[in-house]
Amino acid sequence: MSYFRPEIEAMAGYVPGEQPRTDDxxxxxxNENPYACSPAVVEAIRRAASDRLxxxxxxxxxxxxxxxxxxxxxxxxxxxxxxxxxxxxxxxxRALVGQGQLVRLPYPSYILYKTLAGLQxxxxxxxxxxxxxxLHDVFASGRNDLRVVFLANPNSPSxxxxxxxxxxxxxxxxxxPLLVDEAYVDFAETDCMDLVARCERIMVSRTxxxxxxxxxxRFGYVVAQPHLIEQxxxxxxxxxxxxxxxxxxxxxxxxxxxxxxxxxxxxxxxxRLAQAMRKLGFKVVDSQANFVWATxxxxxxxxxFERLKQARIFVRYMNYxxxxxxxxxxxxxDEQIDRFLExxxxxx
Amino acid sequence: MSYFRPEIEAMAGYVPGEQPRTDDxxxxxxNENPYACSPAVVEAIRRAASDRLxxxxxxxxxxxxxxxxxxxxxxxxxxxxxxxxxxxxxxxxRALVGQGQLVRLPYPSYILYKTLAGLQxxxxxxxxxxxxxxLHDVFASGRNDLRVVFLANPNSPSxxxxxxxxxxxxxxxxxxPLLVDEAYVDFAETDCMDLVARCERIMVSRTxxxxxxxxxxRFGYVVAQPHLIEQxxxxxxxxxxxxxxxxxxxxxxxxxxxxxxxxxxxxxxxxRLAQAMRKLGFKVVDSQANFVWATxxxxxxxxxFERLKQARIFVRYMNYxxxxxxxxxxxxxDEQIDRFLExxxxxx
Numbered sequence: 001m002s003y004f005r006p007e008i009e010a011m012a013g014y015v016p017g018e019q020p021r022t023d024d025x026x027x028x029x030x031n032e033n034p035y036a037c038s039p040a041v042v043e044a045i046r047r048a049a050s051d052r053l054x055x056x057x058x059x060x061x062x063x064x065x066x067x068x069x070x071x072x073x074x075x076x077x078x079x080x081x082x083x084x085x086x087x088x089x090x091x092x093x094r095a096l097v098g099q100g101q102l103v104r105l106p107y108p109s110y111i112l113y114k115t116l117a118g119l120q121x122x123x124x125x126x127x128x129x130x131x132x133x134x135l136h137d138v139f140a141s142g143r144n145d146l147r148v149v150f151l152a153n154p155n156s157p158s159x160x161x162x163x164x165x166x167x168x169x170x171x172x173x174x175x176x177p178l179l180v181d182e183a184y185v186d187f188a189e190t191d192c193m194d195l196v197a198r199c200e201r202i203m204v205s206r207t208x209x210x211x212x213x214x215x216x217x218r219f220g221y222v223v224a225q226p227h228l229i230e231q232x233x234x235x236x237x238x239x240x241x242x243x244x245x246x247x248x249x250x251x252x253x254x255x256x257x258x259x260x261x262x263x264x265x266x267x268x269x270x271x272r273l274a275q276a277m278r279k280l281g282f283k284v285v286d287s288q289a290n291f292v293w294a295t296x297x298x299x300x301x302x303x304x305f306e307r308l309k310q311a312r313i314f315v316r317y318m319n320y321x322x323x324x325x326x327x328x329x330x331x332x333x334d335e336q337i338d339r340f341l342e343x344x345x346x347x348x
Numbered sequence: 349m350s351y352f353r354p355e356i357e358a359m360a361g362y363v364p365g366e367q368p369r370t371d372d373x374x375x376x377x378x379n380e381n382p383y384a385c386s387p388a389v390v391e392a393i394r395r396a397a398s399d400r401l402x403x404x405x406x407x408x409x410x411x412x413x414x415x416x417x418x419x420x421x422x423x424x425x426x427x428x429x430x431x432x433x434x435x436x437x438x439x440x441x442r443a444l445v446g447q448g449q450l451v452r453l454p455y456p457s458y459i460l461y462k463t464l465a466g467l468q469x470x471x472x473x474x475x476x477x478x479x480x481x482x483l484h485d486v487f488a489s490g491r492n493d494l495r496v497v498f499l500a501n502p503n504s505p506s507x508x509x510x511x512x513x514x515x516x517x518x519x520x521x522x523x524x525p526l527l528v529d530e531a532y533v534d535f536a537e538t539d540c541m542d543l544v545a546r547c548e549r550i551m552v553s554r555t556x557x558x559x560x561x562x563x564x565x566r567f568g569y570v571v572a573q574p575h576l577i578e579q580x581x582x583x584x585x586x587x588x589x590x591x592x593x594x595x596x597x598x599x600x601x602x603x604x605x606x607x608x609x610x611x612x613x614x615x616x617x618x619x620r621l622a623q624a625m626r627k628l629g630f631k632v633v634d635s636q637a638n639f640v641w642a643t644x645x646x647x648x649x650x651x652x653f654e655r656l657k658q659a660r661i662f663v664r665y666m667n668y669x670x671x672x673x674x675x676x677x678x679x680x681x682d683e684q685i686d687r688f689l690e691x692x693x694x695x696x
Contacts, residue, residue, distance in 0.1 A: 003444060003495075003524055003525050003549075003576070004443055004444060004579045005443065005444065005445070005446045007446075008443050008579055008582055008583065009579065011582050012582075019403070019404060019406065019407070027403075030404055032402050032403055032404065033402045034402070035399075035402070036398075036399030036402065037399065037401055037402060041401070042397045042398060042399075042401075045393070045394075045397040045592065046393075046394045046397050048564075049390045049393040049394050049397065049592075049596075050384075050390060051383075051384030051385065051390075051561075052564060053385055053389070053390075053561065053562050053563070053564040053565055053596075054380050054381045054382070054383070054384065054385060054561035054562065054563060054564065055367070055375075055380055055563055055564055056367060056378055056380065056557075056563040056564060057563075057564045057566070058367065059367070083431050083566075083585065083588065083590070084585065084587060084590075086585040086586060086587070087585055090585060094467060095352055095353065095356050096351060096352060096353065097353070098353045098355075098447065098469060099446065099447040099469065112586075119442060119582075119583060121446060121447065147351075176351055177351050201351075209404075213399075213401065213402035214401050214402065215401070215402060215403055215404040215405075215587075216396075216400060216401040216402065216403055216404060216405050216590060216591030216592070217401055217590055217591070217592070218405070218431075218587060218588075218589075218590035228351070231352045231356055231357065234356055234359050234360075235356065235467060237431065237432065237434040237435055237438060238434060238460075239432060239434070239563075239566060240431065240566075241566075242431070242432075242564060242565055242566035242590065242592075242593055243564030243565070244393065244397075244564070244565070244590075244592045244593070244596075245590055245592070248397075248401075248592075
């Protein structure tokens, strides 16, 4: 007999994107930012690396909350910080969803939502995206046992977005909170942050992993109305953000000019990448994120993925059961994308 | 109607020890190490604070696992790392305990165990320590719905230990895993690490917060047999340790000479502190941790706590319902303890 919960035993566990050990490769598989983070972040971390580390960090990451509140135009008590936005998603799920209850998510999307439901012993209902990557009204339908709805916006792997007015419309019809996961939103044209004040059911999560080039730092946050934050706090580990990541994140969120510049570079490369892949016969969805989603009408993409890998170019091959497969290619630096396109042309 | 699980709504939430903002105080309330961490740790963190932060960290904190395995004399796959040992306790609870099931813990001890059970919608059974801080056989008794037993060893607030042979005896009778929380073990005379190989039900968790002077870093780990680690991994966030804390922790665990020296200082100060408090009329339990637990036969300790606080000396006042109250005083640096004793003498 096992010591573990049957839900755990039955799980395969989430497999993160491959992290090749050597530096002699082009890594376009986990949507990391290709550019170095702001020097202000490195400096802040180095300052925080001192004998102060013997002290516990601020339990609410207060310095970040203060600075982020100014940047986002909300009050600090609307913000809860986490050890990456995965920590935020975990906290939200544990706070809202009990055993046997229901979580709704779009499909295909970030696989973690389903894993988190499974960890709670909850069921999940996957609503397929329409062919144009919109969502049917059924995504907003009420059910008694529905406890939370997740929406990655922009979505992964598609890079597409549901417009804010549509998100609001759906949230207003839902009986439960809607977590809008804006991990990639800094690369998009619009966002749902303003909706949080208009509808208490909308919570918006963000991360510093992608647009601030700080995946290694593990820092994310959620913005929600204060009476929701108050409950979420109870679920988090007491000191869920460490002193170094708080220092780095606080510096990062203040670097809005750096962000704008970084974003502009990536958005420009994204357009070039999509266009070039289309020329090579791929169907590439218009992306609002730092990656593109590509399928091919005539040939299987899995061998293309393998050939790229042999050439030390890592992209993400995604195969969604009952839906289909494709390549998710992170927007790298210009020279990386040049190398990728060169190799791709050779292959196809 | 609330969006949240009733268990969450009903919870008060864990309140971490007070973290006064200014530096003009003597802080003996959260068992932080009074000395600076090893310079090797600061150096390793500063090196890791670079453009590499744009990359995700190693999902299993592999560099730490390798180094810790050498130090502990186990294989790396016996180790799972966490964002502080609170993360480890959370992972263990979520992996083992389902709604309505039972968690057992000693009383009084670390309050988090009960909170974690509550977050799972589980029940908890508190077994009171005997007057001599031993545990009755009932602590090892079997019950069908019992899923995990927690044992802080050394215990907080008492600083006392259950001997390894007694721990093994109890684990062998239990129907479920026994998590031995060795947060304070580096200040003790003995430990339970060797028992992990002898009994698959024993898991030993540790933290770098106390003995390595790295509470701000958030790094802990658990040692268990590999087939248990395999299941625990499924519950953790994919990247639960950040790149900076992995770098710092890997350097720290290699600093065994630093650890021995730091430990010797604290153990010496602890003896002096206990003796001096006894002279002032306190009952002080023999401690194997970096704090002492003091009660007073003749007078209430709560006003003493308040008077100390007015003098900007922070200790921890603990009041355990149905059990009693006392002062938990962290072992500070010698000059801090001198100031504390001076003030205490004035008060009593």
